[in-house]
Every structure is written in structure tokens, then in C-alpha cells.
Amino acid sequence: MTSLYGNALAKQAFAAALDGGSLHHAWLFAGPEGVGKASFAMLAARRVLAGVGQPDDFSMPADDRTQHLIDAGAHPDFRKLERLPKDDKKPDQGLARSITVAQVRALEPFLGVKPTYSDRRVVLIDSADDLERNGANALLKNLEEPPPGTVFLLVSHAPGRLLPTIRSRCRLLRFDALDDADMCAALSDAGAKPSEIDELVGVGQGSPAQALAMAGLDVAGLDKALGELAKGDPSNAVRAQLASALSLKAAQPRYEAFLDRAPRFIADHARNRTGEALRAALDAYDAARNLAASALGLSLDAQGTVFEMGGIVASLANRR
Structure with a gap:
């Protein structure tokens, strides 16, 4: 989807903290799966790294350098943790069961140096629910003693399953299921057939991603x-x-x-x-x-x- 719909209050709260100089070092974006948490987390990361003077609606120009670097996996101040392919040589054969402790520990060199392009660095974890136990404990150490200028963005579909100590270190932003109007707009933007949109809204339960997974079925x-x-x-x-x-x-x-x-x-x-x-x-x-x-x-x-x-x-x- 090229635009983000719904959950305006959550987005405004993050923008206000960033623009007001009160950005917490760790954020937990929590809510139902498929409502745009990860998409917003990527835009939030870009906004943090791009610095001041960015639009409050998190929109970005087509020639945005920060976004291009993030998309290319080449931004020196950004890291994203997610489940990796089971087999590097066969990336289409499925993903590993979890985000491993080795992936978390691999952040140490990144966190041990100063940011390159701005005064902040960002670590995005999508989703924190996928962290294996040792990986969660390793992350907790960084959340308890965050390196200067580091912002952690954690996406979670089931925050109750996270370690209470991880939740306590994060500022919580709740994302809700989208209403029907936002669902229609999101599905239309994603290219759903007009003849299917009403049916997809009904089965999507406020989640555009869930609705799109049912398209044509x-x-x-x-x-x-x-x-x-x-x-x-x-x-x-x-x-x-x-x-x-x-x-x-x-x-x-x-x-x-x-x-x-x-x-x-x-x-x-x-x-x-x-x-x-x-x-x-x-x-x-x-x-x-x-x-x-x-x-x-x-x-x-x-x-x-x-x-x-x-x-x-x-x-x-x-x-x-």
C-alpha cells in the first residue's frame, strides 16, 4: 500500500514526541496484525533518520535519499531485524521460526559507533513476537542501557507475550483495526478489484493485509x-x-x-x-x-x- 490509513492518534503522538525533542529511546507499536504497524515503523524510521523539517503526515518525496538508502539496505544508521530465510540459497523456501540471538548480538558493532549521517540510529524489529528467548534477553540489555542516539522500534501483534521487562522499557503506541471507510480506501489503494472491496472489508476484520490475502478466493x-x-x-x-x-x-x-x-x-x-x-x-x-x-x-x-x-x-x- 502506498499510503497509511487509520490510527491517526498513534502517528500524531510519535510525530509530537519527535518534533518536541522528547523522543523515547524505545517504542512498541502494538495491535492487530495487518493494520499498518510495520509500514508506519518504516516511515517512522525514515523520519527519525532524516532529521528536522519533515512533514507531519510522514509523506516523502520520490527522490528522498534517506528512504532510497533504507530500501537498498545501505543506510549506515539503520538496521532491521526480522526472520531470515531457512536457507540463504533458497530464499523462497520459507523463513526461520524466530529471530535468533545471533541476529541481536550482531547489532553490537553497529551500536558501538557513532551515527554516520545524523545524530541518531534506528533499530527496527518486525516483529518482536518472533524473538527467541535468548534473543529477547539480549535485546533487553540494549533497552536497559541504550547507546546514545539509538531509537528502537518494536512491532508486536501480541504484546502480552513479550517479556514484561521489554514492555516496561518501551513507550506503547496502540494501533487499532481500521474502520470500514479506511479499509475501503486502503484496499482501493492496494489495487483490489472494486467488485471485491465490500466482500474484502467484511472478511478483513479491520486488517487490509488480511483482506488482501483473501482476494480472489x-x-x-x-x-x-x-x-x-x-x-x-x-x-x-x-x-x-x-x-x-x-x-x-x-x-x-x-x-x-x-x-x-x-x-x-x-x-x-x-x-x-x-x-x-x-x-x-x-x-x-x-x-x-x-x-x-x-x-x-x-x-x-x-x-x-x-x-x-x-x-x-x-x-x-x-x-x-
């Missing part, structure tokens, strides 16, 4: 099938048909969308229940979430997984 059709299953499927006809359709190799993106949608669908049903019916729905939600989490990680058979997930959804009909 006929999510409405998946939701319709889930609705049919929730009425009961005594002959197994609905889930057998769905399992067959989603097990094709070409249907892999839609299969993954189904695994994402099914637990959410059950959670929505649970909100309208009480007593034993609520307990049954919550049990179904736990089962669906666990199945979805393990299906891709363990490379479970797609057809069998969809059939099993369909049975979990169909169990909602047993207790209304």
Missing part, C-alpha cells in the same frame, strides 16, 4: 458452505464435496483460507449461545483452531483435514 462461497455445515450434515455430503474441491493442488490458497475462516465462523456462533450450547461451541472452536494450526505445520492431508473440520462445524447443529 470466493470467501463468500466458503462462508456459505460453512453455514450449510452448521445446520448439520448427517449424510456427510456437504463436507465430502468441500473436501474434494479444496484438496486440489490449485486450491491450496483457498484451502488455507478455509482453515482460517472455520474457527472464526465457530467463534461468531459461540457469541449467540449460552449454557451447554455455548460450552459445546467453545469446545468446537478449540478443536477447529488446533486442527487449523497443525494442518499446515504438519502437512496434513488436505482432503482429510477439510472433512474433519467440516465435522467440527457440523457439530454445532447438535446443540443450539
Whole structure:
């Protein structure tokens, strides 16, 4: 996306701290995944490194030298920590499980010298949730005794999982899910088809990134099938048909969308229940979430997984 939408208060708070000379040495950008935290963190890093006289809306000219250097990985005062490819020779084969302690310790030479182009340096971590335990402890030492002129920008989708000592060293900026108007603008800016935007807003839950991941996958059709299953499927006809359709190799993106949608669908049903019916729905939600989490990680058979997930959804009909 070429522009940032929503969360104006968070952006204004950062700009005010920077322009007012009260910039904290560590910031935690926390909120739902896919709402623009990392994109804003990159613009915030550029703004810090570019110095005074920058626009409050964090916009940048096309010939911005600081941004060009950051994009090229050549800015001497900027470092970004993120999960690296499992295999350097095969960068398209997936990422490592975590940001390692070795990556954090590799910052030491960078933090041990004065900034080159300005009076500050920036370390951006996207996301801090991915830090392995030893890496988090190594980072904590830098947050407790920050080198002069260093600004840490931490992106987190689940700040409650971070070490309390890391959270306590950071100034928290909360990012919220986008409203429908901002979602429409963000999706349009990202090139979503006009005919899909309303549907994507509905499935995105305030996250443009989540919505775009569902583009072209006929999510409405998946939701319709889930609705049919929730009425009961005594002959197994609905889930057998769905399992067959989603097990094709070409249907892999839609299969993954189904695994994402099914637990959410059950959670929505649970909100309208009480007593034993609520307990049954919550049990179904736990089962669906666990199945979805393990299906891709363990490379479970797609057809069998969809059939099993369909049975979990169909169990909602047993207790209304």
C-alpha cells in the first residue's frame, strides 16, 4: 500500500514526541496484525533518520535519499531485524521460526559507533513476537542501557507475550483495526478489484493485509458452505464435496483460507449461545483452531483435514 490509513492518534503522538525533542529511546507499536504497524515503523524510521523539517503526515518525496538508502539496505544508521530465510540459497523456501540471538548480538558493532549521517540510529524489529528467548534477553540489555542516539522500534501483534521487562522499557503506541471507510480506501489503494472491496472489508476484520490475502478466493462461497455445515450434515455430503474441491493442488490458497475462516465462523456462533450450547461451541472452536494450526505445520492431508473440520462445524447443529 502506498499510503497509511487509520490510527491517526498513534502517528500524531510519535510525530509530537519527535518534533518536541522528547523522543523515547524505545517504542512498541502494538495491535492487530495487518493494520499498518510495520509500514508506519518504516516511515517512522525514515523520519527519525532524516532529521528536522519533515512533514507531519510522514509523506516523502520520490527522490528522498534517506528512504532510497533504507530500501537498498545501505543506510549506515539503520538496521532491521526480522526472520531470515531457512536457507540463504533458497530464499523462497520459507523463513526461520524466530529471530535468533545471533541476529541481536550482531547489532553490537553497529551500536558501538557513532551515527554516520545524523545524530541518531534506528533499530527496527518486525516483529518482536518472533524473538527467541535468548534473543529477547539480549535485546533487553540494549533497552536497559541504550547507546546514545539509538531509537528502537518494536512491532508486536501480541504484546502480552513479550517479556514484561521489554514492555516496561518501551513507550506503547496502540494501533487499532481500521474502520470500514479506511479499509475501503486502503484496499482501493492496494489495487483490489472494486467488485471485491465490500466482500474484502467484511472478511478483513479491520486488517487490509488480511483482506488482501483473501482476494480472489470466493470467501463468500466458503462462508456459505460453512453455514450449510452448521445446520448439520448427517449424510456427510456437504463436507465430502468441500473436501474434494479444496484438496486440489490449485486450491491450496483457498484451502488455507478455509482453515482460517472455520474457527472464526465457530467463534461468531459461540457469541449467540449460552449454557451447554455455548460450552459445546467453545469446545468446537478449540478443536477447529488446533486442527487449523497443525494442518499446515504438519502437512496434513488436505482432503482429510477439510472433512474433519467440516465435522467440527457440523457439530454445532447438535446443540443450539
